[in-house]
Amino acid sequence: MSPEDEGEYFVHWRWETCEMFIDRCFQDYIWIIMIDSSGIFWDNDSLAALLALELQADLLVLLSDVEGLYSAPPGEPHSKIIHTYIKERHQGEITFGDKSRVGRGGMTAKVKAAVYAASAGTPVVIASGFATNSIVKVLQGERIGTLFHQDAHLWALPKEVGPREMAVSARECSRRLQSISSEDRRKILLDIADALEANEKLIRIENEADVAAAQQAGYEKSLISRLTLKPGKILSLSKSIRILADMEDPIGHVLKRTELADGLVLEKTSCPLGVVLIVFESRPDALVQIASLAVRSGNGLLLKGGKEAMRSNAILHKVITGAIPDTVGEKLIGLVTSRDEIPDLLKLDDVIDLVIPRGSNKLVAQIKESTKIPVLGHADGICHVYIDKSADMDMAKCIVLDAKIDYPAACNAMETLLIHKDLLNSEGLNDLVVELKGEGVTLYGGPRASIAFNIPRAHSFHHEYNSMACTVEIIDDVHAAIDHIQHYGSAHTDCIVAKDLEVAETFLCQVDSAAVFHNASTRFCDGARFGLGAEVGISTSRIHARGPVGVEGLLTTRWILRGSGQVVDGDKEVVYTHKNLPL
């Protein structure tokens, strides 16, 4: 086995870019597969190792009845599969249990044989013989089983700090960040901005390498566009960090001040959440934005970026954390580069306070599905525009066109158009339909609209096109519109176009979405347009923060009580005043 790229590149290449692996190497491989499911003849393992070395095999796959080597007997809490065996680290740590059906001897013998073969030059993977297609998956570079390689200690030892340790360190640093002065926090942001500008060249070189690799791998254009740091981008990022630095400090705000009793004063003050995990697809600029928001709000941060932006993220992370002083600690912001998968990170609900996914709806939905950590984001954006019979149809046309066409892939774009039945066959409505079609919007109809406009039937009212298409339906009145939206919507942004103010107020009062609009395009639902400054995300959850969320989404509160020796003592002597004091 002779990969051109030694060391850690081999790891990334091996596990993460299987296409290259197959294209470049499949032909050159000789492999040996030993199946040892009985567990009785465990000499098979050492026999296999000897044979593999004799044949100078490129890879030895040992099949077991468990998924690979575990840190503790499989099934025990905290037992975790070890993806790369590093003798120096794992030798003492692993406890061999007897839960596996091959018994204690089975895995011990396999590890011994694997270490032997690997140290003599033949890499070994121990994988499950019961799972489907294990061998094919190993050969395709999938990250299954446990890899033994003579260079393994070089790849991982200095890097592999687990995400749990990273989260704990980030929290410690965030506490230090909170306790320094507001001016010192401001200075960190200015230093980060300076460091980004000073290292612009370096950042662009790494980003260009990512872009080139993505182009070579044939990724789609939109991904490459998001991945690319265009000329001037670094400058505009550093500029926005300087604006953030000059923003009012959000930490330590007194939100409420109450005198509980004589000489006993209670304050509710804002403070950081703690540790925030950002999972973002290949957008290196998101890393910079989020990191600066975290510093501004006093939070620790774990970053898990898309693999396509690996080099860009690494250099940006290095530049940013290099600007964080030792009094706070560069571990304030951790970049998760270990091969721990997102599901592993999402289990850390005891040390991570909030997850913010930045990426596709699918990513958000998957994250929401698989974690108990609160998630700030939205999986769906099924936004409605309802045109009431009282609508000014010129206004309706402008709003509907903007809501659909301004940026069809945005989460706040219109996906469903609801039309009051009295507007059928009106000139205004016909105009609107003609114009939508003229702009290239494909219309799908509900049961009534598909007949009225002779358009194909929509498969479901709960559908997000994210493209130049939308669903249309005829409904009886505002109450039917409200019911439709409650039933099929995603509680993101919904709009009524109406001149009748009573009808409009009914809609505004009863549609239970994060944002409800009257006579304005759904596209206004956005942190910047709402004047919130930096946007953390748009939340459709009902807890903590809802709709477009600014920096306050990264904050919580603490109650601070200052007394002079007061005790409760059965409330016998305390005279509660509960007087609101000025802030």
Next chain:
Amino acid sequence: MSPEDEGEYFVHWRWETCEMFIDRCFQDYIWIIMIDSSGIFWDNDSLAALLALELQADLLVLLSDVEGLYSAPPGEPHSKIIHTYIKERHQGEITFGDKSRVGRGGMTAKVKAAVYAASAGTPVVIASGFATNSIVKVLQGERIGTLFHQDAHLWALPKEVGPREMAVSARECSRRLQSISSEDRRKILLDIADALEANEKLIRIENEADVAAAQQAGYEKSLISRLTLKPGKILSLSKSIRILADMEDPIGHVLKRTELADGLVLEKTSCPLGVVLIVFESRPDALVQIASLAVRSGNGLLLKGGKEAMRSNAILHKVITGAIPDTVGEKLIGLVTSRDEIPDLLKLDDVIDLVIPRGSNKLVAQIKESTKIPVLGHADGICHVYIDKSADMDMAKCIVLDAKIDYPAACNAMETLLIHKDLLNSEGLNDLVVELKGEGVTLYGGPRASIAFNIPRAHSFHHEYNSMACTVEIIDDVHAAIDHIQHYGSAHTDCIVAKDLEVAETFLCQVDSAAVFHNASTRFCDGARFGLGAEVGISTSRIHARGPVGVEGLLTTRWILRGSGQVVDGDKEVVYTHKNLPL
């Protein structure tokens, strides 16, 4: 089988009060057990049924290799064990798969035999033959397996509305509750207060029956005390509902008003969360408090009470929902009486917005562990008092004694006392220790304190006694105190006693707990003492609400935007003003 109480009482009695079951009936039973693990000789099932009838057996237990009868093949999503088989309902619903090792025939034959035996008078339970002690558990009345009984259709058919349907109905009603006027919501609360008073006698009769049953069952005194509605309690509850009715309406408050652009005004307004699930141990007064808070805040509610308060909860629920007008709908508040267990309820994260557990730490911890619905509550209350070297030792003594003794079982009671090392051997500290011991507080020490005071070693610093005991440790300074609290505390309430204001501010700023106090007893951490009005709970989570939570913990916000036809259109023409407007 001839239980004195027919029908549904049999069910409750059977599954829920196993002691009675054994005491009263165990001797009279004849039972037959057929083990059918091979699945080949499935005539065994009908043979068993015939034999059971022939012997006029009281119960037939059929053992299978799965837990019981499932609504779909076990392992499929949404497949659920059926606890009581009702022919009329389940016959068409159940799909028999072939995943079970006994094959398709096995379960079909068992159900057929069970229906046959049950309809002829011998109840049948199908349970797992692999699980430990299945037969003993069935005989002890545990709710395992699937029960077949000739009267099953009488017990469950009219009652069993699933919790999912209840949550959906509660949300619909809550939307109607939101859309009526504030005055009408106030009137509902007043009507509930009147109805409680008018039905006081009835409520007390049912409550007395619960109390009598609990006493007979030998429950501990504290449970019976919580269960009992003492004389005057109904009156004091109705009085507090009237106070709540006259409180400022929390719904529809405009929290922020911004002009985004000319004629485009954004408002952030308060609105109900949606549907709240309350899981409470046997405290019928909690039902009344929470139900009235839900009405006040416009939320739908699901109540799951302790089984010991079954009759009290049923009558209170009936009286309260009877006072809710049809314009809103009595399904606003659902009482979960079906035998669905709490874990089933906690899976409904798509229709329930918040869970509030009211009960033991264990209950809260279990709920937090097993749901993705946000939980408002606290599992631990490990509160610290740190006595700085600058403390006024008389004040320290008062605060420490109050924090520990005022109500030792409360979550805001002191569990750990940290003492600055310079105070060792001082008269003040010796006084304090003597007084604590004199009051009957058992002291456990950390490594340093156990030697200094000659007291037994505490097993762990992370320990909540909830009784007249506490941990004591000597530490170097305020920074060590902060580190200790971050490491071993539960982020509930922590206190510093100090004259040195700089040291105090360091503590107040750096201890990252929900409540941090200077020179005041930890016992002040309470919604009523904080002046929040009705208390929903005390939250140690960092998201949504923190510390003592009033009615605002049941609210979220919506963004309401009123325009006059504005569109985004690439932000080409919009001139954003982002002007704060008066509220």
